[in-house]
Amino acid sequence: xxxxxxxxxxxxxxxxxxxxxxxxxxxxxxxxxxxxxxxxxxxxxxxxxxxxxxxxxxxxxxxxxxxxxxxxxxxxxxxxxxxxxxxxxxxxxxxxxxxxxxxxxxxxxxxxxxxxxxxxxxxxxxxxxxxxxxxxxxxxxxxxxxxxxxxxxxxxxxxxxxxxxxxxxxxxxxxxxxxxxxxxxxxxxxxxxxxxxxxxxxxxxxxxxxxxxxxxxxxxxxxxxxxxxxxxxxxxxxxxxxxxxxxxxxxxxxxxxxxxxxxxxxxxxxxxxxxxxxxxxxxxxxxxxxxxxxxxxxxxxxxxxxxxxxxxxxxxxxxxxxxxxxxxxxxxxxxxxxxxxxxxxxxxxxxxxxxxxxxxxxxxxxxxxxxxxxxxxxxxxxxx
Amino acid sequence: xxxxxxxxxxxxxxxxxxxxxxxxxxxxxxxxxxxxxxxxxxxxxxxxxxxxxxxxxxxxxxxxxxxxxxxxxxxxxxxxxxxxxxxxxxxxxxxxxxxxxxxxxxxxxxxxxxxxxxxxxxxxxxxxxxxxxxxxxxxxxxxxxxxxxxxxxxxxxxxxxxxxxxxxxxxxxxxxxxxxxxxxxxxxxxxxxxxxxxxxxxxxxxxxxxxxxxxxxxxxxxxxxxxxxxxxxxxxxxxxxxxxxxxxxxxxxxxxxxxxxxxxxxxxxxxxxxxxxxxxxxxxxxxxxxxxxxxxxxxxxxxxxxxxxxxxxxxxxxxxxxxxxxxxxxxxxxxxxxxxxxxxxx
Amino acid sequence: xxxxxxxxxxxxxxxxxxxxxxxxxxxxxxxxxxxxxxxxxxxxxxxxxxxxxxxxxxxxxxxxxxxxxxxxxxxxxxxxxxxxxxxxxxxxxxxxxxxxxxxxxxxxxxxxxxxxxxxxxxxxxxxxxxxxxx
Numbered sequence: 001x002x003x004x005x006x007x008x009x010x011x012x013x014x015x016x017x018x019x020x021x022x023x024x025x026x027x028x029x030x031x032x033x034x035x036x037x038x039x040x041x042x043x044x045x046x047x048x049x050x051x052x053x054x055x056x057x058x059x060x061x062x063x064x065x066x067x068x069x070x071x072x073x074x075x076x077x078x079x080x081x082x083x084x085x086x087x088x089x090x091x092x093x094x095x096x097x098x099x100x101x102x103x104x105x106x107x108x109x110x111x112x113x114x115x116x117x118x119x120x121x122x123x124x125x126x127x128x129x130x131x132x133x134x135x136x137x138x139x140x141x142x143x144x145x146x147x148x149x150x151x152x153x154x155x156x157x158x159x160x161x162x163x164x165x166x167x168x169x170x171x172x173x174x175x176x177x178x179x180x181x182x183x184x185x186x187x188x189x190x191x192x193x194x195x196x197x198x199x200x201x202x203x204x205x206x207x208x209x210x211x212x213x214x215x216x217x218x219x220x221x222x223x224x225x226x227x228x229x230x231x232x233x234x235x236x237x238x239x240x241x242x243x244x245x246x247x248x249x250x251x252x253x254x255x256x257x258x259x260x261x262x263x264x265x266x267x268x269x270x271x272x273x274x275x276x277x278x279x280x281x282x283x284x285x286x287x288x289x290x291x292x293x294x295x296x297x298x299x300x301x302x303x304x305x306x307x308x309x310x311x312x313x314x315x316x317x318x319x320x321x322x323x324x325x326x327x328x329x330x331x332x333x334x335x336x337x338x339x340x341x342x343x344x345x346x347x348x349x350x351x352x353x354x355x356x357x358x359x360x361x362x363x364x365x366x367x368x369x370x371x372x373x374x375x376x377x378x379x380x381x382x383x384x
Numbered sequence: 385x386x387x388x389x390x391x392x393x394x395x396x397x398x399x400x401x402x403x404x405x406x407x408x409x410x411x412x413x414x415x416x417x418x419x420x421x422x423x424x425x426x427x428x429x430x431x432x433x434x435x436x437x438x439x440x441x442x443x444x445x446x447x448x449x450x451x452x453x454x455x456x457x458x459x460x461x462x463x464x465x466x467x468x469x470x471x472x473x474x475x476x477x478x479x480x481x482x483x484x485x486x487x488x489x490x491x492x493x494x495x496x497x498x499x500x501x502x503x504x505x506x507x508x509x510x511x512x513x514x515x516x517x518x519x520x521x522x523x524x525x526x527x528x529x530x531x532x533x534x535x536x537x538x539x540x541x542x543x544x545x546x547x548x549x550x551x552x553x554x555x556x557x558x559x560x561x562x563x564x565x566x567x568x569x570x571x572x573x574x575x576x577x578x579x580x581x582x583x584x585x586x587x588x589x590x591x592x593x594x595x596x597x598x599x600x601x602x603x604x605x606x607x608x609x610x611x612x613x614x615x616x617x618x619x620x621x622x623x624x625x626x627x628x629x630x631x632x633x634x635x636x637x638x639x640x641x642x643x644x645x646x647x648x649x650x651x652x653x654x655x656x657x658x659x660x661x662x663x664x665x666x667x668x669x670x671x672x673x674x675x676x677x678x679x680x681x682x683x684x685x686x687x688x689x690x691x692x693x694x695x696x697x698x699x700x701x702x703x704x705x706x707x708x709x710x711x712x713x714x715x716x717x718x719x720x721x722x723x724x725x726x727x728x729x730x
Numbered sequence: 731x732x733x734x735x736x737x738x739x740x741x742x743x744x745x746x747x748x749x750x751x752x753x754x755x756x757x758x759x760x761x762x763x764x765x766x767x768x769x770x771x772x773x774x775x776x777x778x779x780x781x782x783x784x785x786x787x788x789x790x791x792x793x794x795x796x797x798x799x800x801x802x803x804x805x806x807x808x809x810x811x812x813x814x815x816x817x818x819x820x821x822x823x824x825x826x827x828x829x830x831x832x833x834x835x836x837x838x839x840x841x842x843x844x845x846x847x848x849x850x851x852x853x854x855x856x857x858x859x860x861x862x863x864x
Contacts, residue, residue, distance in 0.1 A: 121797050128796060134740060135761055136819045138853075139843060140792065140799050145807050148790035153809075156788070156832050200807075201791040201827070249809050249817040254788065398824055430823065431802050432841040436854065440840040468852055477854060481745045481840055723801070 001270040004096045005226035005233035006382070007106075008037025008219035009345040014333030015183040017213040022058045022114040023070040029215035029338075030071050030110055037219040038229050044219075045104035047071070047078040050091035050111035051337035056126040058114055067110070084130030085286060087111060088216070088340025089369030089378035093239050095220045096380075105225040110217035111342070113335035123211050127336070130372035132247035144208055146248050146373040147287040148200035154255045154289060155202070157304065162202055164307030166193035168288040169206050169330050171316050176327025178357035183212050183333030207288040212333030216342035234351045236344075238271025238381030240264055246375045259377035260297030260370065267366070267379040268299075275299030278321060278381070279362035280350050282343035284370040285328040291315075294368050295323060298379070317360055325350060325358045340369035340378065347382050387512045388556035388690070390549035391450025391699065394662045395441035395524075396542040396649055396709035399428040401721045403537055409718045410532050417537060422623025426540035426650025428716060429526045431724055433541070435464040436474045438655075439524040440481040442545035445703035446520065447482060449554065450547035454484040457547070458516025461506055462492050463499025463654045465572070465579075466526045478522065488516075496570060497619055498680030499523060500544065500654040505560055505686060507548035518549040523654035530578035531727055538622055540650025542709075544658035554696040555665065555674070558689040561602035563594050570681035581681075587625075590683050595619065595629045598685035599677045606689055610634040613689075614672040617643035617660040619679035621651045635675075642667060648710050661690075663706040668692045732846040737853055744855030747780035747838060749816065760816040782838030783861065784812040791827045798844045806830055810858050824859040837861040 010032025012025055020028070026049065034041065049067050054060040068078035081091040088111030095109035115123050128137040131146060154160045170190055176182035188206060196205040226233045242262035245251055252258065268274060275298060283294035292306035300321050301309040309315060315323035326332045326346040329339060347365035349355045367380045402425045407414040418424060429438070439462050447454055462474040475490035493499040493506075500523015507519030524543025529535035569590030572579035582590075595618055603609060610616070616635040618626035623646050630640040643660035652659055657678040664674055670692050677687040722728050740761065742748045749760030753774045757766060760780065766773025789808035792799070799805070806822040808830070822830055823841065836858040845852045 124794070125797055132819075134736070137796065138737075139807070139819050139855075140796065140802070140805065140821055141807050141819050142792055142794065142796055144794065145790050145792050149788040149807075149809055152790060153788040153832070198791070198793050200793060203790075247819065249819045254809065430841075432821075432823065432843070432857065434842060434852075436852075437840050437842060440854075444840075480741060481854070483746055726801075 003223050003235035003237050004099050005221045005223055005235055006218050006348050007221050007226050007230045007233050008033040009348050011181055011216035011342055011345050012214050013181050014212050014214035016116050025215035026067050026110055026112040027071050029217040033217040033219050043106050044108050046076055046107045047073055048091040048095045048109045050081050050087035052084050052087050053126050058117055083376040084371035085336050086369045086371030086376040086378050087337040092344055093241055093378055096236055096239050099222050106221045108219055111338035112215035113337040114213050115211045116213050136247050144200040144203050147289050148203045150254050151202055151289040157255055160307035163190055164311050165288040166190040167310050168291045169193050172324050172328040172331040175325050175358055176331035179327050182327040182331055184331045209286045209329035209334040212335045214335035214338045216338045216345050218344055234348045235383050236380055237383045238267040240266030241378040244375050248373045257293050257297045257374040259374050263377040263379040264298045267381050271381040273381055277364050278366045279364050280322050280360050281366040282346050283323055283368040285330050322360045343367040351384050385550050386556040387508050388553035389546050390552050391446045391547040392662050393442045393445025393703050394544045394659055394706055395438050397427050397429040397433055398712055398714050399716050400425045400713045401428055401716055405718050406537055423647050427542055429541040434468045435466045435524045435526055436468050436477045438543040439478050439522045442543045443478050443482050446545035446547050448703040449699045454482045457484045457518050457520050458488050459510050459519040460490040461503030462522045463503045464525050465496055467492055496680035496682050497653045497656055498678040498686055500658045501678040501686040511548050518547055521546050523658045525653035525655055527653045538651040540652050542652035542659055543655040544662045552695055553693045554699050555690045555692045559606055560688045561605055562686045563597040564684035567683035569683055591625055591679050592629055594683050594685040595677050595679050598687040599633055602687035613675045615664045615674045616640050617676045619657040620646035623647045666705040670694045747782055749778050750775040751778040758814055758816050780812050780814050784810045784836055786832055786834045787811045789830050821857045823857050835861040
């Protein structure tokens with residue numbers, strides 16, 4: 001496919017941001033991205049925002065309008081995109097498609113989630129709406145529960161160990177130490193993970209990404225228009241998106257996220273790339289098992305070998321294929337709608353050489369964002 | 385044409401709590417209590433069980449033995465004093481769960497522990513008159529005793545279901561006779577969590593008077609004597625009352641003991657005499673005559689004279705027996721008990 | 731107050747494991763659907779009754795329960811593959827968590843799934859318990 005340029009990036013700190021409201025989050029990230037791009041508000045043709053549940057978290061729908069209004073961007077067209085935890089990734093793809101279609105030249109794509117304005121029980125209930133409401137959540141299933149089912153089966157089928165899952169978390173916490181925007185700046189050990197309270201056997205507290213407020217934003221431009229603003233943009237060269245069954249119980253094989261496999265296939269085809277070309281990746285580790293599933297589904301390692309690869313350091317900074325240099329969802333935080341966009345921000349920083357102490361040497365990067373237990377997946381490939 | 389039981393089924397929850405455990409918390413003398421009430425332990429429902437789930441499980445087992453299409457049921461009556469709703473019948477939940485809807489009548493009964501047998505009588509009338517082909521009567525309860533009250537040792541959970549019809553009978557009902565008065569021995573007002581009772585008043589003027597009169601009245605009507613029966617089953621609020629009234633009526637312990645199960649599962653209220661009846665059906669032979677007498681506080685007793693038919697031999701093994709349910713158990717402590725019975729405010 | 735029609739509509743499936751089968755391609759849908767994903771407009775769906783027997787494909791113990799399930803926690807949730815082919819998300823009861831195994835045979839029972847508070851409706855449906863030896 002033709003390339004789309006990323007000319008600006010921005011994000012808020014991720015964490016429990018008591019002082020910051022829903023719309024303030026987006027405006028902050030957006031202003032930073034526009035600044036970074038060196039463009040003016042009047043250069044923007046359209047706005048796409050990824051958000052899972054403004055309605056349940058802050059009693060606010062019509063997010064697109066709210067954001068356009070508070071960002072001072074009216075009357076441009078503004079669109080809210082939703083696919084649970086993949087909302088951000090989908091928003092990126094919508095922005096890419098709007099440029100490639102020729103409809104727009106410069107678009108702002110952001111993601112935002114404000115999760116701490118309600119009590120934890122309400123948050124977990126809301127996250128459960130990403131699963132099958134009447135046949136999974138209704139029966140007493142929780143989000144960690146769904147991933148726990150996958151983890152146990154993965155351990156049963158492939159011999160993945162509890163320790164290997166823990167190592168994903170340890171690595172990501174280590175990486176986040178060098179990310180000033182991350183929610184957690186704490187090193188942890190495998191013992192810490194294994195001693196943390198059980199959430200849904202075999203998953204423990206430190207296997208699970210946190211509840212986070214945050215927003216991330218990028219400015220996309222057509223290759224031609226980009227040259228007016230920046231010298232060395234990073235390009236989105238591939239995009240893939242796929243849907244699967246909403247309920248885990250309807251998946252053909254619960255240990256393989258077919259949406260990931262299909263989305264990756266399309267992205268690689270469009271970018272004319274293969275898994276071994278990818279040199280850095282941000283993948284969807286909502287739970288530690290998620291990262292194992294991701295590196296297998298994306299083709300970085302053989303199916304079933306994700307645990308071993310992690311154990312052997314292949315996905316660490318300095319390893320064969322550094323994964324989640326930002327700290328991933330686990331340590332950076334997971335403001336649901338923002339995550340997919342934040343992943344693009346990280347890869348852009350990496351490819352630009354602006355990743356500070358977590359910098360890796362890479363020309364080709366990949367982002368991978370999943371909705372629910374794997375009902376949606378969206379993959380983007382970026383290159384210098 | 386004879387009217388009788390085409391199929392029967394039971395359900396008893398798994399959890400058990402021992403008299404010793406309850407006595408430990410309330411400072412009771414377990415040995416004295418066990419000797420006076422003649423009960424060792426009782427059945428406790430799980431958090432996700434109630435009179436409706438028990439009724440459904442018993443009904444499904446009854447249908448397994450009845451071997452009829454549930455759509456042929458013309459009536460369903462569920463008797464309980466712990467219906468899950470005060471307004472909204474348990475009977476329709478059962479009807480939907482056994483796929484008997486929509487061509488039938490249904491209603492719930494309340495008459496303390498004889499609500500189930502009242503349902504049996506109603507079905508008998510509907511079947512005998514030809515108004516329906518088959519009826520289903522269920523007695524099921526998840527009874528509650530106030531913490532520290534003597535009833536806490538006996539109030540238990542369980543249920544039994546009977547398909548009443550005219551053919552494929554495992555037992556035919558020769559006759560039924562009831563003795564009913566307004567006697568306030570045990571009651572519960574709307575909105576109250578626990579029942580109240582008249583202490584020793586629940587004995588002679590209530591249980592004994594009605595059970596004796598109904599059983600005696602039935603035998604007189606049929607011109608029968610205790611020796612004409614192979615088994616006698618009575619409502620079992622504890623292990624003492626049924627044995628005392630049996631002796632008073634002239635029954636031997638050989639006739640009464642097989643129908644006693646309160647010592648091991650407690651008083652299942654609307655399920656009590658019906659579970660005792662099912663327990664006897666699990667072992668009776670064709671030709672055996674059984675007397676069943678229920679008792680419901682408020683007060684009344686329904687007595688039935690039943691003769692076992694040939695079909696019992698082949699139908700008995702189609703569903704689990706009462707002893708199978710009694711044997712399937714897991715003990716819990718008092719703290720778990722009050723959590724399960726929601727006696728702790730949350 | 732929770733939705734009434736939404737949960738009433740599902741009663742047949744929740745109480746009696748009734749699904750749908752496409753007469754054209756044989757695919758079974760539980761919960762039932764009106765549209766065969768394989769045959770789409772050419773599909774023809776009829777009701778099918780499940781036997782209630784199956785086996786555990788995976789399981790977990792929920793320790794941070796959602797609203798309404800606090801009293802029950804910790805409880806076992808599992809993916810059960812019914813003998814007819816479909817998989818369901820369900821609670822495993824009458825067993826302690828340590829006794830559950832992948833591959834364990836289970837059978838359906840009728841239990842309370844949840845309730846809409848103390849004054850709301852009670853929702854009944856299927857759960858599974860270890861099957862007795864056959």
